[in-house]
Amino acid sequence: MIETNTLLAKYKQLFILFIPILITQVAMYAMNFFDTTMSGHFSKQDLAGVAIGSSLWFPISTGFGTVLQALTPITAQLMGAKKEKDISFILIQGFYVAFSIAAIIIIVGDLLLKPILHMMQLDPYVEIVAKHYLWALAIGIIPLFIYNVCRSFIDALGMTKISMIITLLSLPLNILLNYLFIFGNFGFPRLGGAGAGFATGITYWIIMMIAICVIHNMKPFSQLYIFRAFYRVSLVKWKEIFSLGVPMGLSTFFEASIFSVVTLFMSKFGTNTIAAHQAAMNFESLLYMLPLSISIAMTITVGYEVGAKRYKDARAYSHIGIFIAILFATVTGMLLFIYRNSVASIYSEDPRVIALTSHFLLYAIFFQWSDAIQAPVQGALRGYKDVHITTIMTFISYWIIGLPLGFMLDAITALGPFAYWIGLISGLGVGAITLFSRLFHIQRKKAINRKKASLA
Structure with a gap:
């Protein structure tokens, strides 16, 4: 990260961070994409099983993974304030937190998985696939969370290309392992959807080990001496991580879990609808990588400028990020409308599933504009370390407005499964408006305080 003094330099800086982050996010999500499509x-039963398994795992992995992303604004602000010596200690505490969270998830998940799946009253084969997929994926939970800490640190230093390279190296291996374990090629066991879980879990181990080697041996990371001293557990630093990370994680969990809950509601409409809904949601989530990547880049840039107390520059980065995200949303929405049938055929060869997926993708177009505002705004707010009120806003938008509206429309109209998508779109729209209002308030408050300080 470097200080920028012109608007053009800020665009350049943001894109230098954004492009590698986007490639990394797409590559990480591509693991789920290939799990779904190859299953x-x-x-189609294996597709439905992996869809259910992914719907249960996604909000957990993203919610708790976002808690660990608290290391990004913390580290970015330390870098902006020229406090590099404090980074090693906070990062090691992040590793301790990651291991602890992962261990708890594995234990609790083992206890609750069977009752949850049984309660859903799925087709017996679909339930077995979902259960075995999650059991297999569990081997990669600890390394995934440790990698999240490594990546937060790497990205906070502005070295987003490193995260990109690590992830790109692992993606072909993930595809190969899917090919071997799902279909039983070259003498490997033919596991179907469960094989996708094994493939992804093994891949998580590989990216974790690569990231640790990079941090230990490559400049500028090695100059911070991350692994060259032993640090005891510091509950004070854990509190700092959790006080920022838990609201961030809850915001992400509220958003991710509502999509998963909707997928569970889809079970009453049959296997074809579950498969089509998951396929459309999978592609929509792939498109979401654009505003999400801008969001992460804005957390880094805004956090760096706030740490250096350059609030005018932080505000400029916020406006640039939102503008770029809206521009991307307009383009991707148009392309999705034109090529939705072609996209649907990627996921299945069943004509009924393709037709339903294509219909769902029409609604996915409207997700684009809401995501283009709410995701970058959340990233900017995290750069300011303003996360508590936004968590409440997110909960109200998705769970008090979005989900009940979808449930009501399903009850009183003939929209069927599409009623829930309308509810989701409405919740996302409300979230975008309220979060933008909060960002405006924070920036105005910083500007007033800065003016008072200069007059004092």
Whole structure:
């Protein structure tokens, strides 16, 4: 990260961070994409099973993973304030937190998985696939969370290309392992959807080990001596991480879990609808990588400028990020409208699933504009370390407005499964408006305080 003094330099800086982050996010999500599509080509029941398993795992992995992303604004602000010596200590505490969270998830998940799946009253084969997929994926939970800490540190230093390279190296291996474990090629066991879980879990171990080696041996990370001293557990630093990370994680969990809950509601409409809904949601989530990547880049840039007390520059980065995200949303929405049938055929060869997926993708177009505002705004707010009120806003938008509206429309109209998508779109829209209002308030408050300080 460097200080920028012109608007053009800020655009350049943001894109230098954004492009590698986007490639990294797409590559990480591509693991789930290939899990889903390759399982779908094994059978539509396996596609449905992986869809259910992913719906249970996604809010947990993203919610708790976002808690660990608290290391990004913390480290970015330390770098902006020229306090590099404090970074090693806070990062090691992040590793301790990551291991602890992962261990708890594994224990609790083992206890609750069977009752949850049984309660959903799924087709017996679909339930078995979902259960085995999650059991297999569990081997990679600890390394995934440790990698999240490594990546937060790497990105906070502005070295987003490193995260990109690590992830790109692992993606072909993940595809190969899917090919071997799902379909049983070259003498490997033919596991179907469960094989996708094994493939992804093994891949998480590999990216964790690569990231640790990079941090230990490559400049500028090695100059911070991350692994060259032993640090005891510091509950004070854990409190700092959790006080920022828990609201961040809850915001992400509220958003991710509502999509998962909607997927569970889809179970009453049959296997074809579950498969089509998951396929459309999978592609929509792939498109979401654009505003999400801008959001992460804005957390880094805004956090760096706030740490250096350059609030005018932080505000400029916020406006640039939102503008770029809206521009991308307009383009991707138009392309999705034109090519939605082609996209649907990627996920399945079943004509009924393709037709339903194409219909769902029409609604996915409207997700683009809401995401283009709410995701970058959340990233900017995290750069300011303003996360508590936004958590409440997110909960109200998705769970008090979005989900009940979808449930009501399903009850009183003939929209069927599409009623829930309308509810989601409405919740996202309300979230975008309220979060933008909060960002405006924070920036105005910083500007007033800065003016008072200069007059004092």
